[in-house]
Amino acid sequence: MxxxxxxxxxxxxxxxxxxxxxTRRRFGRPVEPLYGYARSGPFLAGMIGLELGMERAHxxxxxxxxxxxxxxxxxxxxxxxxxxxxxxxxRLGVPPAQVRELNRYEQSAAFSALEKAVLRxxxxxxxxxxxxxxADLRVLREQLDDSALxxxxxxxxxxxxxxxxxxxxxxxxxxxxxxxxxxxxxTAA
Numbered sequence: 001m002x003x004x005x006x007x008x009x010x011x012x013x014x015x016x017x018x019x020x021x022x023t024r025r026r027f028g029r030p031v032e033p034l035y036g037y038a039r040s041g042p043f044l045a046g047m048i049g050l051e052l053g054m055e056r057a058h059x060x061x062x063x064x065x066x067x068x069x070x071x072x073x074x075x076x077x078x079x080x081x082x083x084x085x086x087x088x089x090x091r092l093g094v095p096p097a098q099v100r101e102l103n104r105y106e107q108s109a110a111f112s113a114l115e116k117a118v119l120r121x122x123x124x125x126x127x128x129x130x131x132x133x134x135a136d137l138r139v140l141r142e143q144l145d146d147s148a149l150x151x152x153x154x155x156x157x158x159x160x161x162x163x164x165x166x167x168x169x170x171x172x173x174x175x176x177x178x179x180x181x182x183x184x185x186x187t188a189a
Contacts, residue, residue: 006035069159076163083173096181
C-alpha cells in the first residue's frame with residue numbers, strides 16, 4: 001500500500017490525464033508511482049525529462065541497460081521496480097535464467113563477461129558510499145566508449161533514483177511480470 005495517495009486518474013488536469021493515458025497505453029495498465037509523483041508537479045516534470053532523455057539514448061544495448069537497472073532494483077529491494085523491470089527485460093529478450101540468477105551473476109554461466117562487468121558496475125554505483133574501482137572500469141572501457149559509459153552510468157543512476165523513491169513511498173508489485181521470471185531482492189537471494 002503506497003504511503004501517499006496519488007492523484008486520481010480521473011483528475012480534471014488535462015496534462016496529467018494525457019500523461020496517465022500515454023503511460024497506460026505503453027505499459028498496458030496504470031503505473032502507480034506516476035500518480036504519486038503527480039503530487040509534485042516539478043518532481044513529475046523532472047522524472048519525465050530524465051525518462052525521455054534515457055529513452056532516446058542508444059549508445060548502450062538496451063538489454064545491458066535493463067539488466068543493470070534490474071540489478072539496482074534488486075539491490076535497493078524495490079518491489080515495484082523488480083516487478084516492472086522483470087517485465088521490461090523479458091520484453092527485450094533477456095533469458096529467464098538471467099533474471100532468476102541475477103543475484104548470483106558472478107558465479108553464473110548465464111552471463112557474458114561484459115554483462116558481469118556491467119552488473120559489477122551497477123553494484124558499485126549503488127553501494128553507499130559509491131565504490132568505483134578503476135580495474136572494473138577497465139573491463140567496461142574495453143567495450144564501451146566515453147559516451148556509452150556516461151549513458152550506462154545515467155541509466156544506473158536513474159534506476160537508483162526510481163527504486164529509492166518508489167521503495168520509500170511504498171509502491172509494491174502490481175503484476176507487470178505475472179507469468180514470467182521475476183527478479184528477487186538481493187537480500188532474499
